[in-house]
Amino acid sequence: MNFRKTLMAAAAATLIAGAVQAEDLKIGFVYVSPIGDAGWTYQHDLARKALEAKYGSKIKTTFVESVAEGADAERVIRKLAQDGNQLIFTTSFGYMNPTVKVAKQFPKTHFEHATGYKRAKNVSTYLARFYEGRYLTGIVAGKATKSNKIGYVAAFPIPEVVRGINAFTIGARSVNPNVEVNVVWTSSWYDPGKEREAAETLMSQGADVLAQHTDSTAVVQAAEDKGKFAVGYHSDMSKYGPKAHLTASTHIWTPYYMSVVDAQMNGKWQSSNTWGGLKEGMVALSDFGPAVTEETKALVQKAIDEIKAGKLHPFQGPLKNQAGEKVVAAGKTMSDDELLKMGYYVEGIIGELPKKN
Amino acid sequence: MPELETIIAIALATVRAGTPLVFAALGELITEKSGVLNLGVEGMMLIGAVAGFAGVVVTGSIAVGLIAAMLAGLLISLIFGVLTLTLQSNQVATGLALTIFGIGLSAFVGLSYIGTPIKGLQPIDIPGLTDIPVIGPLIFGHDLLVYASLLVFAAVAWFLYKTRGGLILRAVGESHEAAHALGYSVIGIRYLAVMFGGAMSGLGGAYLSLAYTPQWAENMTAGRGWIALALVVFATWRPARVVLGAWLFGGITIMGLHLQASGFEISSHLIATLPYLATILVLVLISRDATKIRLNAPASLGKPFHPSD
Helix, strand or coil, rough: CCCCCCHHHHHHHHHHHHHHHCCCEEEEEECCCCCCCCHHHHHHHHHHHHHHHHHHHEEEEEEEEECCCHHHHHHHHHHHHHHCEEEEEEEEEHHHHHHHHHHCCCCEEEEEEEEEEECECCCCEEEHHHHHHHHHHHHHHHCCCCCCCCEEECCCCHHHHHHHHHHHHHHHHCCCCCCCEEEECCCCCCHHHHHHHHHHHHHHHHCCEEEEECCCCCCHHHHHHHHCCEEEEEEECHHHHHCCCEEEEECHHHHHHHHHHHHCCCCCCCEEEEEECCCCCCEEEEECCCCCCHHHHHHHHHHHHHHHCCCCCCCECEEEEEECEEECCCCCCCCCCHHHCCCCCCCCCCCCCCCCH | CHHHHHHHHHHHHHHHHHHHHHHHHHHHHEEEEEEECCCCCHHHHHHHHHHHHHHHHCCHHHHHHHHHHHHHHHHHHHHHHHHHHHCCCCCHHHHHHHHHHHHHHHHHHHHHHHCCCCCCCCCCCCCCCCCCCCCHHHCCCCCCCHHEEEEEEEEHHHHHCCCHHHHHHHHHCCCCHHHHHCCCHHHCCCHHHHHHHHHHHHHHHHHHHHCCCCCCCCCCCCCCHHHHHHHHHHHHCHHHHHHHHHHHHHHHHHHCCCCCCCCCCCHHHHHHHHHHHHHHHHHHHCCCCCCHHHHHHHCCCCCCCCCCC
């Protein structure tokens, strides 16, 4: 059963109250959007379902979806803690401060916050190296494009998104140096209509492969309608464009969530900061579409192997920024700190990065 | 200089982006002209979007989907009608509640339709006519609902200013006491106006889920209902201005995207605010002449009426 926001607090409480026995591990999940059938929250919920399948009656999971970031979140997180959830996953950046605040009031409850940077004795943070997946999808897009123009529909110019665009571009140019990537910002994480128009705009200007960092599936659908190609994000979006969908960079939370639950059950849970990628199984590509050639698949597999072996890093030198200035020297690799703060475009991207002012 | 094809693409996209607003805003215009302020447009659009989508999934017919969308919008607006007209509840609060209710109900009903692919409404293609350079795609290159939105506009404009019914509707919106004294059923007329507004909002929502982005996704209107509401004021309750305003709003959004894609050095944040800035600017320009606004704004807008008063 799903409950809408207005009902959820009361409903979640009654749900939990009856059915659980004392020895079960109760785990709470807070989601920022509806689960749907693709997207950020959907991937977290896949992991939650995997936990239920693995541990069966030993755990009891509760989730609350469509929780707005801010005051609403604090109320929901506190409610979950009060209801005896010993482990609580808060899965959106905006839950950072509410999570830390509630964690102070419940020192025995363990919190896992996705994408944040504030930790405490009972608050861990975790994130995936999405840029590794972006790099791989860049390879696929770079091989698929005929016009050498790739369109990228993005939400907001924050480091996380810019990093993805850069990694994608570097990947595309690693197999096709003539590729140019054109970015259109929608200033919204979720607006199917606007994402669709952004996609149409890019295609009308010559792009024949599209990538996206927004939450709806409208971009893939637009590419399908126009007979072009698209790369999905978060989840496999091939349903919306059977022919257009080349692949998607997806997040796999299951292995991490299982390790956290194991640690919790063995009494070995510790506050930590996890940033895992392909190697840790937190990032993966979805199945390739019919348009992807064997040659491309082999190139991607090679890159996967090299990234896993530590031989290849998407942000390894020599790297130039948009203006042609060297940002990473040959033989060097960008540090995690630099990655997290990334605020410029690399070579091969058209247009200016919107400034913060 | 942008190429001709780009300009045509912008023009087509502008009309597409404006069409859901045209439907919803014309519906709300009629509702407001009768003196009722229904802030539930966003909710009614979502209900229409999900009902239309469900209709197409179940029957496979776009026509059935469109009828379902209008009926659903109409039914949901009836709740508003009963509450505000018969039970005399506050129109602003009830309208807001209707939006929240619509968002929740559409999400609930739509759960099983998420991710269901459908074949959406395609642009018409008349051999010979659509192929004419420039004019062909501009006149004959839209989907049927775009033409329907123009028909609705013509019908609304004709009805309001050229028919006896329109005169009565406006009279009810200007002074319900006077209309009542003349023997017109104020409540009955307002019910009809509210229902028309609901049906048109439903149709606007269905344009999103059946033609614009043929899929159902929770909250897919993304605030367009509120824009439609603003458009009615922006247009000073004049049908032609509603249509132009909707296209202006859509056009500026699309222009922003094209400017970005052309590598024009302009902040995406600024571009995102442009449609709203333009709206405010036009509002300022229009409201310089306060008499003209008062001439068009229904004098009894938002005021409750009971025949016994």
